[in-house]
Amino acid sequence: MSSILEALYSGRLRPDETMMPTHPEYQLLGRQISIRTEQWKNRLSEEEFRELEQLFDLCGQCDGMHSEAAFIQGFRLGANMLIEVMSQRDESILTTS
Structure with missing residues (x-):
């Protein structure tokens, strides 16, 4: 069984493709x-609709970049929270005992 990091690295794990809101x-x-x-599509000529689809594609690319940035920021925040919790673990154990 491979690790999550190995699966991410090799491309076997693609959270962006399996995520469903x-x-x-x-x-x-x-x-x-x-x-x-x-x-x-029914109102516009073929050329006008093709241009509209190109606009949709640009919006999709922009949304994808935003989603990527949000994922990275969220991942970093989660990792930093774990670091903070783990770095204060001994303090928490000592103060609660």
């Missing part, structure tokens, strides 16, 4: 986006 409105919003996208 659990917010109750997530699927509803996804359906609304699909419906509205289809409406715009």
